[in-house]
Amino acid sequence: MVATEKKSVTPAGSSLLAAALLLPGLMHLAQAESPPEQSELSFKFLSYQDSQPGLERIKVSSPSLGLVTRLGDHWSVSAQATHDAISGASPRYHSAISSASQMHDERNAYELGATRYFERASLSLGVNGSKEHDYRSQGLSLEGKLASEDNNSTWSLAISHSDDTINPVNLVVVDAKKRTTSWMLGLTQVWTSRDVLQLNLGYTTGSGYFSDPYKIVDNRPDSRDQRTLYLAWNHYVDAAQAALRTSYRYYNDSWGIKAHTLNLEWAQKLAPALSLTPSLRYTTQSAASFYYNPTYDPVLGAPFPVGYSFGNGQILSPDQRLSAFGAITLGLKADWQFNKDMSFNLALDRYQQRASWRFGGGGSPGLADFNALMIQTGLDWKF
Amino acid sequence: MAQAWTDCHIPFKAMASTCELRLLAPDAAQGQAWAELAIAEVRRIEQKYSRYRPDSVVSGINAAAGGAAVECDEETLALLNYANSVYLLSEGRFDISSGVLRRAWDFKAKQLPEPELLQSLCALVDWRRVERDGRSVRLPQAGMELDFGGFGKEYAADRAAAVLHAAGARHGFVNLGGDLHALGPQADGSPWLIAIQDPRRPEALAAEIELCSGGLATSGDYERFFELDGQRFCHLLNARTGWPVQHWRSVSVAAPLCIAAGSCSSIAMLAEDEGLQHLQGSGLRYLAIDAEGKHHHA
Amino acid sequence: MKKSQLLWPAAAFCVLILNGCAMQPVQAWEKGKLAQPAMKFDQDPMRKAFLEHVYASKEGASGGSGVAGGGCGCN
Numbered sequence: 001m002v003a004t005e006k007k008s009v010t011p012a013g014s015s016l017l018a019a020a021l022l023l024p025g026l027m028h029l030a031q032a033e034s035p036p037e038q039s040e041l042s043f044k045f046l047s048y049q050d051s052q053p054g055l056e057r058i059k060v061s062s063p064s065l066g067l068v069t070r071l072g073d074h075w076s077v078s079a080q081a082t083h084d085a086i087s088g089a090s091p092r093y094h095s096a097i098s099s100a101s102q103m104h105d106e107r108n109a110y111e112l113g114a115t116r117y118f119e120r121a122s123l124s125l126g127v128n129g130s131k132e133h134d135y136r137s138q139g140l141s142l143e144g145k146l147a148s149e150d151n152n153s154t155w156s157l158a159i160s161h162s163d164d165t166i167n168p169v170n171l172v173v174v175d176a177k178k179r180t181t182s183w184m185l186g187l188t189q190v191w192t193s194r195d196v197l198q199l200n201l202g203y204t205t206g207s208g209y210f211s212d213p214y215k216i217v218d219n220r221p222d223s224r225d226q227r228t229l230y231l232a233w234n235h236y237v238d239a240a241q242a243a244l245r246t247s248y249r250y251y252n253d254s255w256g257i258k259a260h261t262l263n264l265e266w267a268q269k270l271a272p273a274l275s276l277t278p279s280l281r282y283t284t285q286s287a288a289s290f291y292y293n294p295t296y297d298p299v300l301g302a303p304f305p306v307g308y309s310f311g312n313g314q315i316l317s318p319d320q321r322l323s324a325f326g327a328i329t330l331g332l333k334a335d336w337q338f339n340k341d342m343s344f345n346l347a348l349d350r351y352q353q354r355a356s357w358r359f360g361g362g363g364s365p366g367l368a369d370f371n372a373l374m375i376q377t378g379l380d381w382k383f
Numbered sequence: 384m385a386q387a388w389t390d391c392h393i394p395f396k397a398m399a400s401t402c403e404l405r406l407l408a409p410d411a412a413q414g415q416a417w418a419e420l421a422i423a424e425v426r427r428i429e430q431k432y433s434r435y436r437p438d439s440v441v442s443g444i445n446a447a448a449g450g451a452a453v454e455c456d457e458e459t460l461a462l463l464n465y466a467n468s469v470y471l472l473s474e475g476r477f478d479i480s481s482g483v484l485r486r487a488w489d490f491k492a493k494q495l496p497e498p499e500l501l502q503s504l505c506a507l508v509d510w511r512r513v514e515r516d517g518r519s520v521r522l523p524q525a526g527m528e529l530d531f532g533g534f535g536k537e538y539a540a541d542r543a544a545a546v547l548h549a550a551g552a553r554h555g556f557v558n559l560g561g562d563l564h565a566l567g568p569q570a571d572g573s574p575w576l577i578a579i580q581d582p583r584r585p586e587a588l589a590a591e592i593e594l595c596s597g598g599l600a601t602s603g604d605y606e607r608f609f610e611l612d613g614q615r616f617c618h619l620l621n622a623r624t625g626w627p628v629q630h631w632r633s634v635s636v637a638a639p640l641c642i643a644a645g646s647c648s649s650i651a652m653l654a655e656d657e658g659l660q661h662l663q664g665s666g667l668r669y670l671a672i673d674a675e676g677k678h679h680h681a
Numbered sequence: 682m683k684k685s686q687l688l689w690p691a692a693a694f695c696v697l698i699l700n701g702c703a704m705q706p707v708q709a710w711e712k713g714k715l716a717q718p719a720m721k722f723d724q725d726p727m728r729k730a731f732l733e734h735v736y737a738s739k740e741g742a743s744g745g746s747g748v749a750g751g752g753c754g755c756n
Contacts, residue, residue: 019643
């Protein structure tokens with residue numbers, strides 16, 4: 001009905017240019033390539049601590065370094081290295097504190113990528129790997145992007161494959177393997193001069209060892225198929241000099257888990273060099289079909305579910321992560337651009353997971369509230 | 384791969400202005416060859432559209448005023464269409480038939496115009512009366528004139544850049560008396576720093592604008608003017624009243640094409656107190672300096 | 682009809698809407714605001730990767746927005 005945003009009185013800019021482009025020989029000039037990008041070095045330090053009432057659980061400190069640089073006119077390469085120092089305890093089943101397993105580990109991960117640019121397309125090849133005391137992962141990825149003539153639509157297709165090997169310290173399994181292959185089809189569409197949309201369809205298929213060897217009575221299927229539908233919308237609000245970023249993800253998999261996740265961010269410019277971005281994330285998920293509630297067999301006791309018999313190979317898991325719950329993250333990020341080439345950022349995120357917050361009710365009973373606090377600081381240098 | 388570029392500076396005079404070419408070329412010979420192409424294109428446009436040359440297309444059209452229609456080539460028709468678009472977008476302020484008003488304003492004599500003369504000349508200014516049928520143009524009344532001076536230099540800057548781009552040049556710029564078109568940034572990717580003249584002190588800078596590619600044009604009240612009793616009378620005239628505009632000292636605009644940048648800055652100057660609204664609505668980068676010397680920019 | 686069966690038709694519909702309905706193609710010179718860092722989908726890739734990693738290891742759902750991550754034995 002009535003437009004709430006003030007429209008410009010004379011769209012002089014675009015109409016003038018449209019008229020000027022009709023002049024002989026000027027069309028190709030106005031669409032010439034943009035200047036080359038700069039190289040960028042990023043450093044980030046991430047600090048994570050999660051907890052449930054009465055128990056501080058996992059703590060992670062993770063410095064990370066990334067570099068992206070252009071090589072000549074057609075190539076760019078990127079590299080990223082992360083070191084996680086992990087320590088703490090996780091319940092061995094449901095939210096059982098008493099039986100929490102203490103651990104201390106270090107994880108090193110790297111990612112290397114090379115991208116070849118064409119006129120309206122690009123092709124990227126990436127390798128990644130990570131290693132921790134009991135877990136090793138190696139992966140390969142390939143992504144192609146193709147933009148339309150007016151550069152308003154960009155299609156992307158990505159394939160990646162990962163091989164993981166787990167050798168738990170408790171020797172529950174030895175050299176257990178897991179292989180995953182993922183596909184993703186994406187479309188990024190410029191909608192208006194203030195709106196850009198993204199749609200991604202993902203499919204992942206995995207087979208191998210999925211169970212958590214550090215949990216008691218955890219025996220998961222040896223395959224997992226996952227499907228995702230992701231929609232994102234970035235909208236620029238002139239009046240506020242801010243961007244509203246919204247996204248929705250629908251997830252379902254062959255384990256019976258269905259999840260909806262909504263993300264909202266408001267990137268507000270406060271001063272030419274300072275912006276503040278509050279964010280809100282809400283997710284709701286159903287439990288895996290083989291997740292069982294903390295109701296234990298009267299004879300065998302915790303953690304065994306009612307009617308459990310040993311050696312039966314039943315597919316079961318008491319892992320809180322596969323239960324039905326809702327979770328909210330409240331975040332706040334500050335970005336400060338010192339000068340043309342350097343910027344600093346600081347972010348705080350508070351995550352809370354509650355069975356009672358599951359949308360429409362039906363959250364898994366008997367589980368403790370789960371919380372996490374994340375602090376990230378980062379420095380970016382363009383050169 | 385880092386390429387060793389030869390930095391070529393080629394100054395020249397054209398369109399009654401000091402012009403220059405700044406090109407990064409593989410060697411001096413290539414730079415010179417490119418420069419010759421660009422300068423030839425600028426001279427071609429000057430010869431074709433200058434109202435000071437009796438053999439120009441514009442002079443031919445003006446000489447036939449009140450008489451028969453004059454058939455035009457594609458380029459001229461396209462420019463007339465462009466002039467029409469700018470007329471509409473500026474709500475009638477930018478009118479290429481307003482060149483006749485210069486007969487009332489003698490900047491050398493520093494005198495205000497005779498009211499009757501100004502009134503009779505204003506009667507000859509009306510773009511809507513110019514007859515165009517897609518192949519030819521006709522000025523219906525003797526004495527009427529068309530003047531491409533409002534976008535001639537900017538168009539020449541774009542055309543020279545197009546010729547250079549077609550020849551393979553990718554770094555450098557064409558500068559025709561302050562109306563520029565940049566082909567691409569400096570060798571290290573950094574933008575060219577273009578000095579914007581201070582409207583009141585010719586030797587001083589008002590600002591420096593970064594330009595990587597595209598056009599940059601400036602309209603100012605200091606190009607041709609005289610001052611009387613502390614008031615400045617410049618060459619940018621309101622097409623309806625015939626009097627100079629006064630609100631802005633200068634307006635610089637950056638746009639992908641110099642001609643669009645120039646039209647936008649002219650419209651802002653002519654719109655006077657509504658100029659800022661036009662600039663903001665255009666979505667283009669601008670620097671406007673008002674009558675008090677205050678800077679407004681996007 | 683199972684909810685999962687709605688997934689693909691819904692996705693196809695979204696694609697058609699996105700691609701077919703863009704009112705008037707946005708011109709290159711109008712994309713100034715879209716080029717602002719706050720309007721990009723990958724403004725802070727390291728932050729995005731970290732958060733996706735946390736959520737993937739603390740929840741049952743993962744993926745969606747194309748962050749190619751390495752695996753981990755996260756507990």
